Amino acid sequence: MYSSFRAWIDLTRAHFAWAWPLLFCSGLALAFQAYGGFSWTTTVTVALIGLFGFEGGLVLNDIVDRERDTRDIDPAMTRYWRLFGTRPLPPGLITPARAAALVIGFLLVTTALIFTLPPPHSQFVFAIMVCAYCAEIFYQLKKRRQTWPIAQLVGRIDFALFPVAGYLAAGLPDMTALLYFLFFYPFAEAHLAVNDLADIANDRAREMASVTVLYGEHGTAVWILLMTIIHAVFAVLFATRLGWIARGGFLLGMLLLTTANLRIFRDQSAKTALAVLPFFHVAMAVYAASIIADTVL
Numbered sequence: 312m313y314s315s316f317r318a319w320i321d322l323t324r325a326h327f328a329w330a331w332p333l334l335f336c337s338g339l340a341l342a343f344q345a346y347g348g349f350s351w352t353t354t355v356t357v358a359l360i361g362l363f364g365f366e367g368g369l370v371l372n373d374i375v376d377r378e379r380d381t382r383d384i385d386p387a388m389t390r391y392w393r394l395f396g397t398r399p400l401p402p403g404l405i406t407p408a409r410a411a412a413l414v415i416g417f418l419l420v421t422t423a424l425i426f427t428l429p430p431p432h433s434q435f436v437f438a439i440m441v442c443a444y445c446a447e448i449f450y451q452l453k454k455r456r457q458t459w460p461i462a463q464l465v466g467r468i469d470f471a472l473f474p475v476a477g478y479l480a481a482g483l484p485d486m487t488a489l490l491y492f493l494f495f496y497p498f499a500e501a502h503l504a505v506n507d508l509a510d511i512a513n514d515r516a517r518e519m520a521s522v523t524v525l526y527g528e529h530g531t532a533v534w535i536l537l538m539t540i541i542h543a544v545f546a547v548l549f550a551t552r553l554g555w556i557a558r559g560g561f562l563l564g565m566l567l568l569t570t571a572n573l574r575i576f577r578d579q580s581a582k583t584a585l586a587v588l589p590f591f592h593v594a595m596a597v598y599a600a601s602i603i604a605d606t607v608l
Contacts, residue, residue: 560601
């Protein structure tokens with residue numbers, strides 16, 4: 312029983328679960344500020360949509376990659392992302408059928424919650440959910456055979472749309488929604504490349520054409536830097552629509568990303584990438600929390 316519980320915790324990356332509602336609700340907070348109509352019921356509903364929607368994507372990722380994941384030779388990334396350090400599907404701790412049932416359950420719950428939102432917000436969020444799941448599947452399959460990083464460029468649209476979906480849960484497509492997407496998309500690309508660099512040994516063993524497999528360690532460091540610079544440019548543009556608390560959060564986040572980039576350029580190794588990965592996660596949390604704080608304080 313305890314072993315099974317630990318497997319489900321690792322499958323869902325449960326110890327990171329708090330992050331997804333926080334990011335999703337940062338968009339919602341901006342929508343409340345722009346359009347009014349604050350509601351605790353809507354806030355809780357949207358937080359649950361973010362939680363179950365993202366968790367479903369994580370489990371789907373494991374299902375699609377379950378055979379390739381049997382080739383892993385370096386457990387470092389698994390230990391980072393999963394509390395008990397296991398990938399439950401490859402060794403059969405959880406069957407693919409049970410994992411698929413969980414994804415379907417998450418999808419049904421998420422869809423039901425989405426359609427408690429009034430139109431057109433429910434249609435906006437549902438359309439983004441469908442696009443996000445399609446992008447996730449495309450990413451997992453396309454990166455198995457590519458000579459250009461198409462999978463990364465298309466696949467991270469799903470993550471970049473995540474806070475935008477939170478915004479559209481109570482707002483409408485406007486310049487704020489666009490700027491949030493443009494701000495977050497290069498961050499998502501840089502974050503993914505740090506993951507790729509940290510997991511290079513496994514991606515080579517899995518025959519996955521990640522950014523690091525395609526361009527090597529130095530090429531990945533350059534990719535991360537370029538995406539961080541683009542992210543910084545859009546951070547300045549996005550910050551013009553936000554208050555001083557959010558601007559302070561953006562500044563702190565950029566300091567964390569700058570530090571991470573400097574460390575990667577000094578030592579372009581998987582070990583360093585894994586060491587600075589938390590900098591990206593803390594920056595993301597700071598961004599989301601500061602945006603929310605900016606709207607309520």
